[in-house]
Amino acid sequence: MFFFVDLPLVNLSVEPQPVLEGNLIKFHCSAKANPPVTLYRWAKGGSIIREVFGDTYEVIVDHSFFTEPVSCEVTNPLGSTNISRNVDVYFGPRMAAEPQSLQVDLASDAVFNCAWTGNPSLTIVWMKRGSGVVLSNENLLTLKSVRQEDAGKYVCRAVVPRVGAGEKEVSLTVNGKLCY
Incomplete structure (x- = not known):
């Protein structure tokens, strides 16, 4: 039997886009990993978002999301993969x-x-x-x-x-x- 072992493969989706400032937006960080994911970590513009722990981040957007990308870092025992997205915020x-x-x-x-x-x-x-x-x-x-x-x-x-x-x-x- 053969097992594929590797760093997490990560995809970050943002819905809806574009979005009008003041509306709710949802980030979903989907990961495939073997061994399994042990941690999700979120950041905006390089600053850690401490109150979010899972694979989904929902927030009311403001104009700062236009210039400060949101990132999701996924960790398993072999290491981490980080992916980020800008948000097309209309303001x-x-x-x-x-x-x-x-x-x-x-x-x-x-x-x-x-x-x-x-x-x-x-x-x-x-x-x-x-x-x-x-x-x-x-x-x-x-x-x-x-x-x-x-x-x-x-x-x-x-x-x-x-x-x-x-x-x-x-x-x-x-x-x-x-x-x-």
Whole structure:
């Protein structure tokens, strides 16, 4: 009689995918091993999840699961096998670089920076409050040689289709020329 003896063969499934942030997701770690599995160990982004011991891990997902893979390590007397998976989490815009209000001199350039993350891909729109005109679809909004009428509130808005939107408002103050 011949017995096959080896490290565990492991498969890690994730259901459902993609998943909207705030919903339940289930990881299932299936293993074939001879000798039998003695331990399952779970981690997220390299940090051990101490409260989970079996072959299944259920959790409410947030945006961090998009960048921090979940791994399952299966051990038998011959050693361990580790496998990990990223989760395709859909999440609304999160600010990565917050724009700052500016005070600039007349005829100088004003540059606002506004960066967002989101999944799936997001769109960015810069507009002046009260105007329906799109000034930029980039992280940067550059206003060249500002005039007094450029002063006011500007809005950086990010939209993740079918998931959510976010916006941040900043002010532009234009200093006039000094008269002597």
